[in-house]
Amino acid sequence: MFTMQSTLLVGQYDWDESRLPKLEFAERIDAFWASFPDKNCAGLAVYGDRRNSAELAYFSHLVPKLQDAVILLPRNGKARVLVGGGKNAMPTAARQTWVEIEALGDLAKSLSQWAAELKGKVAFVGDEYLRGPAHKGVAEALDSREQSAQAATTVRGLMQRKRPREIAAVRDAIVALKAVAAALADAQRSGSGVTDAIVTAEHAAHALGVQEVRTLFSIDGGKTLRPFISPSADKVAALQAYIAVRHEGYWADGHVALSASSHAVLAKAAEALKALLPMVKPGARCADLARAAVEGIHPYGEHPVSAGSAGNGIGLFLDEAPTLAPGSQALIESGGIYSLRVGASDGGLGHGIASAMVLVNANGNEVLWSSV
Amino acid sequence: MNIQDRRDAICRDMPAQGIDLLIGFHDNGHFIEKPNAVMLLAGFKSLGPTAIVLHRDGECGLIVSPAWDAERAAERVPGAIGSDDLAAALGKYVERYKLPPARIGVAGLAGMPWQTESAIKTALKGEPRAMDAMVLHHTRRKTRDEIARARKATDIAEKGYERMLQIARPGMREDELATEVRWYMKSLGAEDNFFMMTSGPHSMAVLPSSGRRLERGDLILGEMTPSYEGQMAQICRTVSVGPASELVKTKYALLVHALKQGIAKAQPGNRMAEVCNAINAELEAEGYGEFCHPPHIKRRGHGLGFGSGLPGDVAPDNDIVLEEDMFFVIHPNQYLPETGYMMCGEPTLITATGHEVLTANLAALAEIHL
The missing domain is CATH 3.90.230.10 (Creatinase/methionine aminopeptidase superfamily)
Known part of the structure; x- marks a missing residue:
């Protein structure tokens, strides 16, 4: 889901060793090197910024609040994190990671120097987040396009299969998601204006120590969603909202529909979602699930927000692979957590989106949260 | 001064700058020190990769992603286009005018992720002219x-x-x-x-x-x-x-x-x-x-x-x-x-x-x- 990004993160991003001990990260790193096909690669560098930090956080816990960062993981040796912002930024960043930190100067120069120290190839993950000059500099410094592509595939593959502590973090995020949904419903019932209701609901998540809450809401009966830009005292009778909550780095998200009375389109979306849920099991084809979602809402059309996708993986990424799209070749995997959404529209006044999050296991799935 | 006055001033300046079209870009990387041509020229805060297009005759277009955000965008620029592929939609939009890249000015393009920047240059069929300074100059005073x-x-x-x-x-x-x-x-x-x-x-x-x-x-x-x-x-x-x-x-x-x-x-x-x-x-x-x-x-x-x-x-x-x-x-x-x-x-x-x-x-x- 596209959501509005904040210019500066302010939530609780410090590393809590009791939740994610060093051993957890050591095991993730070992798993990477064990899975990585290029056995001659000497090091892995994983880059992140305040918008795109999933892979970086997977290995370091660090979610950059302001400046960019990169973790350097030698095949043999000690990990380091380089953080932008000069020496004054170090104390805050140091609280966010288990890794020793140093100041990041020029990214390409730092990577070039590290590759020279290692006397071998360095794979780089996070290239697509860079601007043109940085991308060019890193490409020239490392000359490891093939290894980097393999590394990105390997890392994202590992991230899709959630480890027990990751599942625990997502469950905590879902607690906050439920709290926001409940607070939104309360505010809606009490007659709050639409943006007051949204802001009140967000507060419920902050009280649970989340890192970030993002919301979208409708003012047109669920036809479109929009971010909070301007306060509005308007009361919305049929409120469709999207909520995303990040806790300990991990996201939970969902769509809720709040209306005094049910309507046929939303009911159809809910029915289609319910029919979809048991189909989400290991080996299921994402394309088949996407088609089933569309068939399930017949005779209605797809809601614009969910058109072309019945959901995606979720975790450190809000939108993680695979996407449940008609053209996808991907399969549902055991250990994956998926955010599902089925939206329907009659092209007139009737619109609705139903959603759920599931943890897929060997026997099928566990519904972690559902709007229906 | 209002936002239309600002756009008009830029359009009047385009012949002197040697361009017929100015395209301003931004995505969801909103940051205090990052110039935002879309906000400045359209008053629109984008959820995804977005472009505002100004023509020297004063015509104005807005192309936003995701596609489902088009109605919100149209509140700022009537007729705004929604697309899940900004580069493709922009290429189609610009194609109508048969302009060489040298007659197209851009602002904010270098601030986009490199793959987006590259796809847009391909869609524009070459290297457009960076006009960031021109946009900043005309937006130095608040509306x-x-x-x-x-x-x-x-x-x-x-x-x-x-x-x-x-x-x-x-x-x-x-x-x-x-x-x-x-x-x-x-x-x-x-x-x-x-x-x-x-x-x-x-x-x-x-x-x-x-x-x-x-x-x-x-x-x-x-x-x-x-x-x-x-x-x-x-x-x-x-x-x-x-x-x-x-x-x-x-x-x-x-x-x-x-x-x-x-x-x-x-x-x-x-x-x-x-x-x-x-x-x-x-x-x-x-x-x-x-x-x-x-x-x-x-x-x-x-x-x-x-x-x-x-x-x-x-x-x-x-x-x-x-x-x-x-x-x-x-x-x-x-x-x-x-x-x-x-x-x-x-x-x-x-x-x-x-x-x-x-x-x-x-x-x-x-x-x-x-």
């Missing part, structure tokens, strides 16, 4: 609506600060305090906020908040920058947890005095450098010259977006001449060896005859009574 929003954002910042004074207590985590105050400002209408806040008995700088717990004797540093409908305002404040020492009070008074000297120089016709130099002169006279320059300090304020950073930094090398409706923060935030870093700063609007500080209350050292 009537932006000034109204800046006033509202300033009011929210001051109320947020009052809230901080009410709830800050020893034992509270910085990030807990920052989250609560930021949320409070959102409840007042701030859709975003560049809110830096740190604490300590002797800070070196202001930083994003962390899990550090407040202690008696700390100075809390707050750089509160709420955005109201996409226009930011900023105040800088310092709060003592418990009674402040006489030394801190004395040194803070020096900073506020320097602030006033800087504000006094904020006049139409003056160079921005004069504002900075007036502040530095006061501190240098007290023996802090070493701390008035890099690596300690490089500027005494800056323009306020989202959107245009102009009139730029309040810095000794900024020779931009101040004009009516320019808006920026003046902040003599300073590390002093005796006290550590302290902050004071006010959002300032240049008027036809002088300046207007938008805050109701000028920075003063506050104390949390324990």
Whole structure:
């Protein structure tokens, strides 16, 4: 889901060793090197910024609040994190990671120097987040396009299969998601204006120590969603909202529909979602699930927000692979957590989106949260 | 001036610049110091990769992603197009005009991720001309609506600060305090906020908040920058947890005095450098010259977006001449060896005859009574 990004993160991003001990990260790193096909690669560098930090956080816990960062993981040796912002930024960043930190100067120069120290190839993950000059500099410094592509595939593959502590973090995020949904419903019932209701609901998540809450809401009966830009005292009778909550780095998200009375389109979306849920099991084809979602809402059309996708993986990424799209070749995997959404529209006044999050296991799935 | 006047001025300038089309880009990477051509020219805060297209005859188009955001975009630019592939949609749009890339100007393209930039250049069939400076030049003065929003954002910042004074207590985590105050400002209408806040008995700088717990004797540093409908305002404040020492009070008074000297120089016709130099002169006279320059300090304020950073930094090398409706923060935030870093700063609007500080209350050292 596209959501509005904040210019500066302010939530609780410090590393809590009791939740994610060093051993957890050591095991993730070992798993990477064990899975990585290029056995001659000497090091892995994983880059992140305040918008795109999933892979970086997977290995370091660090979610950059302001400046960019990169973790350097030698095949043999000690990990380091380089953080932008000069020496004054170090104390805050140091609280966010288990890794020793140093100041990041020029990214390409730092990577070039590290590759020279290692006397071998360095794979780089996070290239697509860079601007043109940085991308060019890193490409020239490392000359490891093939290894980097393999590394990105390997890392994202590992991230899709959630480890027990990751599942625990997502469950905590879902607690906050439920709290926001409940607070939104309360505010809606009490007659709050639409943006007051949204802001009140967000507060419920902050009280649970989340890192970030993002919301979208409708003012047109669920036809479109929009971010909070301007306060509005308007009361919305049929409120469709999207909520995303990040806790300990991990996201939970969902769509809720709040209306005094049910309507046929939303009911159809809910029915289609319910029919979809048991189909989400290991080996299921994402394309088949996407088609089933569309068939399930017949005779209605797809809601614009969910058109072309019945959901995606979720975790450190809000939108993680695979996407449940008609053209996808991907399969549902055991250990994956998926955010599902089925939206329907009659092209007139009737619109609705139903959603759920599931943890897929060997026997099928566990519904972690559902709007229906 | 309104946003249409701004667009018209750019369109009038396009023949002289040798372009027939100007395309401004932005995505969801909203940042206080990143120029945002889409916000400046369309008043639209984007969720995804977005382009505004200005034609030399005054026609205006907006292409947004995701596709489902088109209706919100059309509230700003009627007829806005929604697409999940900005480059493809833009290519199709521009194709109609059969323009060589050299006749197309772009702003903000270099700020997009490289793959997006590359796809757009392919869609435009070559290398367009970077016109970022032209857009910034024409957006150096705020529109009537932006000034109204800046006033509202300033009011929210001051109320947020009052809230901080009410709830800050020893034992509270910085990030807990920052989250609560930021949320409070959102409840007042701030859709975003560049809110830096740190604490300590002797800070070196202001930083994003962390899990550090407040202690008696700390100075809390707050750089509160709420955005109201996409226009930011900023105040800088310092709060003592418990009674402040006489030394801190004395040194803070020096900073506020320097602030006033800087504000006094904020006049139409003056160079921005004069504002900075007036502040530095006061501190240098007290023996802090070493701390008035890099690596300690490089500027005494800056323009306020989202959107245009102009009139730029309040810095000794900024020779931009101040004009009516320019808006920026003046902040003599300073590390002093005796006290550590302290902050004071006010959002300032240049008027036809002088300046207007938008805050109701000028920075003063506050104390949390324990």
